[in-house]
Amino acid sequence: MQNRAAQFVDTVSRHLTAGCVLEAMASALNDIGIDCFCMNLLATPKQKFEEVILASKLPSDWINLYKEKAYSEDDPSQRHSKRVVRPYDWKDAPYDSEREPRALEVVHRASDFGIGTGFVVPIPGSAGNIGNVWMGGYKFQILNRHKPSLHLMALYAFAHVQRLNGTAKQNVKLSDREREILTWIAAGKSVIEIGEILTLSDRTVEWHVQRSIAKLDARTRTNAVAIALRDGAIAF
Structure with a gap:
């Protein structure tokens, strides 16, 4: 699926x-x-x-x-x-x-x-x-x-x-790390798994996730991923 x-x-x-x-x-x-x-x-x-x-x-x-x-x-x-x-x-x-x-x-x-x-x-x-x-x-x-x-x-x-x-907000700029982490979330990886892949602490991964959510005017990780995909900031 x-x-x-x-x-x-x-x-x-x-x-x-x-x-x-x-x-x-x-x-x-x-x-x-x-x-x-x-x-x-x-x-x-x-x-x-x-x-x-x-x-x-x-x-x-x-x-x-x-x-x-x-x-x-x-x-x-x-x-x-x-x-x-x-x-x-x-x-x-x-x-x-x-x-x-x-x-x-x-x-x-x-x-x-x-x-x-x-x-x-x-x-x-x-x-x-x-x-x-x-x-x-x-x-x-x-x-x-x-x-x-x-x-x-x-x-x-x-x-x-x-x-x-014409009701969507203008694109926002995500950092390379934010895009990388959202891409892994889109692939179904958890914060712990992403931390292991990128050699980052769970706290650091979560900080980037929350920054992405705030920048994209989202409320959840999945919501942020959907907006980033729509804007072409990340791809599957």
């Missing part, structure tokens, strides 16, 4: 529309049952969901119902993705079925459309989460070992679409 993520990054970097990015994701992930996607910003109380969708590959009837019923106001996942940084299974977004009948309705109606399961990647920003990427399908079946690669792919895809939309 890590090789597939690397191929995806290389392919998507050449795409010029958000629709092409989602088609590339579908092509890369179809064999594990992922062929539906939604990429959106987190709506403010005054925004409608259609105003914050960046790209979507969902059943049109579901999107129309979701907008008509204003489900984004009660969708447990939209709420949960504001609060967490780590990816999660869509069905695990918490809600109270007795006190929140609308949330229960969202979950049931999604199942009616065959998209009641999925994987959600929150998109972190410097002052909190700014959006999320949902991916799923009628034959959705991913293993835990797939999730780190899906996480990176979603972060990269979102960052690339931001760039296409």
Whole structure:
């Protein structure tokens, strides 16, 4: 799956529309049952969901119902993705079925459309989460070992679409050491392993990691890697 993520990054970097990015994701992930996607910003109380969708590959009837019923106001996942940084299974977004009948309705109606399961990647920003990427399908079946690669792919895809939309920040300059360490992180190495490879202490490696995160306006290592890949600062 890590090789597939690397191929995806290389392919998507050449795409010029958000629709092409989602088609590339579908092509890369179809064999594990992922062929539906939604990429959106987190709506403010005054925004409608259609105003914050960046790209979507969902059943049109579901999107129309979701907008008509204003489900984004009660969708447990939209709420949960504001609060967490780590990816999660869509069905695990918490809600109270007795006190929140609308949330229960969202979950049931999604199942009616065959998209009641999925994987959600929150998109972190410097002052909190700014959006999320949902991916799923009628034959959705991913293993835990797939999730780190899906996480990176979603972060990269979102960052690339931001760039296409003109909402990404200007590139920042990373030092040679910062690029080197982020490249090893992209390859799946831990801080301890990177320290051994580069003959650096764990503390020094972590210091460079945190510097990179701050420079890239990221919140996590994976987020920083995705932005660095998008900007061409590192490569797989």
